[in-house]
Amino acid sequence: MDIQRRTLLAGIAGSVALVRPGFAAPASGEPVLVGVSGPLTGPNAQYGAQWKRGFDLALEEINAAGGIKGRPLQYVFEDSQSDPRQSVAVAQKFVADPKIIMELGDFASPASMAASPIYQRGKLVQFGFTNSHPDFTKGGDYMWSTSTNQADEQPRLADYVINKLGFKRPAVLYLNTDWGRVSKDVFTKSAKEIGVDVVAAEGYLPTEQDFRPTLLRVRDANPDVLVLLSYYADAALIARQAKDAGIKQTMVAGTSIYSPKMLELAGDAANGIYSFSAFFPEEPRPAVQEFVKKYKAKYGVDPDTFSAGAYDVMVLVAALAEQYGPTRAGMREGLEKIKDVPSVIYGKASFDPNTRRVPAASYKFLQIRDGKFTMWDGSKPSG
Amino acid sequence: MSSWFDYTVNGLIIGNIYALLAVGLALIFGVSHLINFAHGSVYTVGAYVGWAAIRYLHTPLPATMLIVVAVCAGLGIAIERLGLRPLQGSARIAPLLATIGISFVLDQGLNLIFTPDPRALSSGLPNWRWQVGGGTIGIMDLLIGAIGIASAGVLFGFLRFSKLGWAVRATAQDRDAARQMGVDTDRVNRTVFAIASGLGGLSGMLVGMYYNHIDTAMSFNATLKGVVAQVIGGMGNVPGAIFGSLLLGLTESYGVALFGSSYRNLFAFVLLLAVLVLRPNGLFASARQTPPEPMTGTFIAPSRPVRVPAWALWAGFVAAALLPLVPDIAYILQTLTNGWLYAMLALSLTLVAGTVGQVSLGHAALLAIGGYASALLALDLGVPVPFAVLAAGFITAVVGTALVFPAFRLRGHYISIATLGIGEIVGLVILNWEGLTRGPIGVAGIPPLEAGGWELDSPRATYWVTLVVMAVLGLMQARLLRGHLGRTFRAIREDDIAARTYGISLNRYKGMAFAYGGFAAGISGGITAHMYSYINHETFTSQISVLALTMVILGGLGNLTGAIIGAVALISLPEMFRFAAEYRMLIYGFTLLLLIRFRPQGVLGTV
Numbered sequence: 003m004d005i006q007r008r009t010l011l012a013g014i015a016g017s018v019a020l021v022r023p024g025f026a027a028p029a030s031g032e033p034v035l036v037g038v039s040g041p042l043t044g045p046n047a048q049y050g051a052q053w054k055r056g057f058d059l060a061l062e063e064i065n066a067a068g069g070i071k072g073r074p075l076q077y078v079f080e081d082s083q084s085d086p087r088q089s090v091a092v093a094q095k096f097v098a099d100p101k102i103i104m105e106l107g108d109f110a111s112p113a114s115m116a117a118s119p120i121y122q123r124g125k126l127v128q129f130g131f132t133n134s135h136p137d138f139t140k141g142g143d144y145m146w147s148t149s150t151n152q153a154d155e156q157p158r159l160a161d162y163v164i165n166k167l168g169f170k171r172p173a174v175l176y177l178n179t180d181w182g183r184v185s186k187d188v189f190t191k192s193a194k195e196i197g198v199d200v201v202a203a204e205g206y207l208p209t210e211q212d213f214r215p216t217l218l219r220v221r222d223a224n225p226d227v228l229v230l231l232s233y234y235a236d237a238a239l240i241a242r243q244a245k246d247a248g249i250k251q252t253m254v255a256g257t258s259i260y261s262p263k264m265l266e267l268a269g270d271a272a273n274g275i276y277s278f279s280a281f282f283p284e285e286p287r288p289a290v291q292e293f294v295k296k297y298k299a300k301y302g303v304d305p306d307t308f309s310a311g312a313y314d315v316m317v318l319v320a321a322l323a324e325q326y327g328p329t330r331a332g333m334r335e336g337l338e339k340i341k342d343v344p345s346v347i348y349g350k351a352s353f354d355p356n357t358r359r360v361p362a363a364s365y366k367f368l369q370i371r372d373g374k375f376t377m378w379d380g381s382k383p384s385g
Numbered sequence: 386m387s388s389w390f391d392y393t394v395n396g397l398i399i400g401n402i403y404a405l406l407a408v409g410l411a412l413i414f415g416v417s418h419l420i421n422f423a424h425g426s427v428y429t430v431g432a433y434v435g436w437a438a439i440r441y442l443h444t445p446l447p448a449t450m451l452i453v454v455a456v457c458a459g460l461g462i463a464i465e466r467l468g469l470r471p472l473q474g475s476a477r478i479a480p481l482l483a484t485i486g487i488s489f490v491l492d493q494g495l496n497l498i499f500t501p502d503p504r505a506l507s508s509g510l511p512n513w514r515w516q517v518g519g520g521t522i523g524i525m526d527l528l529i530g531a532i533g534i535a536s537a538g539v540l541f542g543f544l545r546f547s548k549l550g551w552a553v554r555a556t557a558q559d560r561d562a563a564r565q566m567g568v569d570t571d572r573v574n575r576t577v578f579a580i581a582s583g584l585g586g587l588s589g590m591l592v593g594m595y596y597n598h599i600d601t602a603m604s605f606n607a608t609l610k611g612v613v614a615q616v617i618g619g620m621g622n623v624p625g626a627i628f629g630s631l632l633l634g635l636t637e638s639y640g641v642a643l644f645g646s647s648y649r650n651l652f653a654f655v656l657l658l659a660v661l662v663l664r665p666n667g668l669f670a671s672a673r674q675t676p677p678e679p680m681t682g683t684f685i686a687p688s689r690p691v692r693v694p695a696w697a698l699w700a701g702f703v704a705a706a707l708l709p710l711v712p713d714i715a716y717i718l719q720t721l722t723n724g725w726l727y728a729m730l731a732l733s734l735t736l737v738a739g740t741v742g743q744v745s746l747g748h749a750a751l752l753a754i755g756g757y758a759s760a761l762l763a764l765d766l767g768v769p770v771p772f773a774v775l776a777a778g779f780i781t782a783v784v785g786t787a788l789v790f791p792a793f794r795l796r797g798h799y800i801s802i803a804t805l806g807i808g809e810i811v812g813l814v815i816l817n818w819e820g821l822t823r824g825p826i827g828v829a830g831i832p833p834l835e836a837g838g839w840e841l842d843s844p845r846a847t848y849w850v851t852l853v854v855m856a857v858l859g860l861m862q863a864r865l866l867r868g869h870l871g872r873t874f875r876a877i878r879e880d881d882i883a884a885r886t887y888g889i890s891l892n893r894y895k896g897m898a899f900a901y902g903g904f905a906a907g908i909s910g911g912i913t914a915h916m917y918s919y920i921n922h923e924t925f926t927s928q929i930s931v932l933a934l935t936m937v938i939l940g941g942l943g944n945l946t947g948a949i950i951g952a953v954a955l956i957s958l959p960e961m962f963r964f965a966a967e968y969r970m971l972i973y974g975f976t977l978l979l980l981i982r983f984r985p986q987g988v989l990g991t992v
Contacts, residue, residue, distance in 0.1 A: 043493065043970045045602040047501040080963065083970075086917055086924055087723050091960060094719035094844060112827065112924045116917035119833060119842065120719075137829040141918070178647050178816065180921060183825045205825075206646035207816075209606050211596055212402075214395040214520070215641035215649075221519070222388055235503050239596055247391070248520040266505045267598050 033076040034328040036319055037096035039117065040107040044083035049109050049308055054079065055301055056312025070323045084109045086116035093117035097124030103323065104129060104333045106315055111135040111180050118145055127333050131315045135180050139358040146337050146358045148315060148351060150280050152184045155257060158365055160192035162278060163229060163254050168382045171201045173225035175240060177232050178205030185231040185256065201225045213240050217247040230255040238267035245271055252383050261306040265373055272370045276378065280347045280363040281310045293346045310346045318343050390518045392642045393635065398526050400634020404533045405588030406611030407626035409581035415557045415621030416577045420798060422484040423464060424585050425608030426491035429601060431457045431586025432593035433499055436506050446509060453590045454583040461582025462575055470571065471982055479985035482938055485931060486981060488604065489974035495601045497967060508594035525595045532591065536584055537627055549576060613657045616802055619667020628669055651813045654806040661803050662791045690990035693946050705852055715844040720960050724953035725851035729909035731936040731948035732859055733902035739943030739991065740866065741898045742878030746801045747808025749929035751903050753815060755781040755910025756920050757822055760831045771836050774911035781907025782900040793895050808930055816922040827921025834915045847916060858905045859945055874898060939980060941987030950988060
């Protein structure tokens, strides 16, 4: 299998490095296994591919530095196509395999939450690091998540749009999925608390490519800013078509558009869009800089939020297994107790044992200028 | 109001794009009476070929267009020669399924080569734009429009004035007669596939440039919109396809104007249904055209079914029932549980599509209705789970039959397209009817399976429950079909005019078939909802409809044992190919194609 070969190579690379002083012995012996249920084929396969990159990078480091008490950490990636029918079968497979100490994924909510009862019964932690659905961690005390939470993110977006940037009539375009819908509801509520009404809220389907009529509806509501609760692919389409449809208003988008792909797909139309992100490669924090450097060296491209999240989760798994023992019970217990795990996204991550999520990420405010994401300079947009 | 002018412009712009797709589909349908489900995949291939040509060969736009047309025309010829010609003479349904298989293989192949990450595809044209109303139109809009009209014009000239064009039209009218007159129908088919695929590939590239966005998942939606547009214009009617596309674009744009973007496809499919029911030949058909394809009876080929002796069935059931006693096989049990649940769906579809001959492409909607009915009854009204599931069966029977009732007068392909549309409509209603279904948030915390206080949520218990329910449904169906009902159903399938002459009320019997089918599928959906504990509008996707049809055809249309075997096989195969990781869906696609190629009547044969 590809993954094992790669970790094997990493192991060899590690042993070559042994001649240099200061390196721990590379991991060997019976591997410690985590199961990953996610899309490698099907419509969401690109996210599975991003996960793999983040995982592999983290594992290279972890295993070169001695793994888990000398044993190599590895993952078994089972393709679910993010389809509930397959994710439940994968769940049974992982639960029945005593070597698996924790499970990561699935990607989308229907697939993840359909498998939750099986993990809960099997007492195997299901760690949904992309699951922002508010009910995901309510599936049981074995469901944990590091996904940034809309209840946390959207009030900050509202604060950014209204207080920091000074807009008064926001219109919202949102992806009509569980994620987008929750985002929109929380944003609308937060804006209202600040004292501003959302003048129009338009949902669209994930397969949508033609946004011109939707943008016309938004235009007719006469907003002063467009808030995009979108993924980067749809945000890019909206940005391009907004100009064509005669919309001149500024756009502000949530953390989910942060990807190098956004710039590639939107081209010139991306310039001027405000955004914010929990993960930003140019953030000077050393943990971030080191991750970005290694990622670029290995893959030749900038990392995005999904690979950063995947990297983080593997680091968390290693820390849990090291401190609380590489067993299912150890991992479950560890999640409640562990404090301040180094994290690219959160800086330091600890869990709230009640919500089983990580409270409060640190957000960076951004603006796209000259085809690049840059830190927002703090000035309010003119006009 | 000036906005209405802008909405009209936008509708025409998007209709323009649909037209490129619909023309190719119409051409293929006109000649070979085949809905080419691979058309969307060829469209995607065209987009990626264009991307590769620009990226690696740095070709200017005209050269890129030539390369794309040439490569996709070649692909079309290959599809026709390797995938479809060997199926000549077998049931009409076989090539339809083959195009689904080919589409699968092409999509997966692209996925492997290019990764599913979306890519930017820039046309390299200057960004000239002209102010029209409140918005602007650009050079790409004009280029797409020009190519659409030019290709339709060239096609018109080709069909009307060239010898090969005459041959194409003759073949479209009557293949056998054309052949008797010395027309090389294979050559005609090849030509048509080359033209249509070249055009399809070109449109993929142009649309990719228009949005500056291509990805490997864009083919299904492209096929769907192309099919809808050409049905509106009249199946197989090239100018009609262009008209239908523009009308579809306008309808969608006005629909969005009135209710918002989430309702866009709802308008598209309601328009489709209205056209199908009121003017099944399409808006562009002339009055003296023959009634819609009198092709029942040839759609499903008769064959000699393999008789599975009763003792073997019982032995199989006992073996399946004893399987959970083997320790540590929860994963296999879960896979088979999925298999049994899909077997219920396949039993339902094999009755409707096989026995009665109404090939439905919207069966996933029945699962969704059943799933939501059972989940909401149990959660909101506190109905005990077993009764909720049973009620879900009855609700699905009633709602499903009522929804499909307007389509009862349709035949052959039209039924398939109508049910496809109904299936999409159900999905969109679930998404938009938030008061009842909780919209995109979905229904969480659905209680697990239980009966009289006994929790049935262990892998073993779920397995036994689904196995027994499936067996009971299968036995009931077998019993029903043994009597006069089975004969009547088959009579409708073979020749509905003859059946009517004998005094059989078609609507009544079709209604009975859909009601029983809805019941079985609703039960399956209900159990699934309780097993998953969470469902939303994406849980039962339209791909499931295609999967169910594949199961049914694989097992042999109308063949109950075949449906069960088909379901278990198609659920287990992707699991068995897990070792192949990224390649497994590709292997699955090829397996499917080989099966269709060498056993088009299904493993056990049509009953």
